[in-house]
Amino acid sequence: MTVEIQYVKMPSSESMNAMVTQKLEKLSQKYDWLIRAQVHFKQENDAKGTGKICEIExxxxxxxxxxQSHTDNFEKSLNETLEILKAKLQKKKEVMQKH
Incomplete structure (x- = not known):
């Protein structure tokens, strides 16, 4: 699986790149039919303090x-986004097995 990581309105981070790659590789091993992942980290000003956004396609x-998820920390946003995707992937896998 090809992983593309982009940082919008913020500097890039090698530690975040390594974390994203590691977590997506685990996901790729479980679901070997995944082709590509596009990850976007964004930082927005938010009065609630939840301006750290992670989007994965x-x-x-x-x-x-x-x-996508919005939290006060990029690592939390990444983990929440991955949990949402795991649920979607499991549902898709069940549908694919029925056909």
């Missing part, structure tokens, strides 16, 4: 899967 057979 996965390319796979069929429609693309997309998830």
């Amino acid at each position: 996965l390319s796979a057979p069929g429609p693309r899967l997309f998830a």
Whole structure:
């Protein structure tokens, strides 16, 4: 699986790149039909303090899967986004097995 990471309105981070790559590789091993992942980290000014945004779009057979989360920390946002995607991938895998 190809992983593309972009940072919007913020500097890039090698530690975040390593963490994202590691977590997506684990996901790729479980779901070997994943083709590509596009990850976007954004920082926005928010009065609630939840301006750290992580968006992930996965390319796979069929429609693309997309998830995002807003928290006060990029690592939390990444983990929440991955949990949403894991649920979507599990559901897609069940549908694929029925056909």
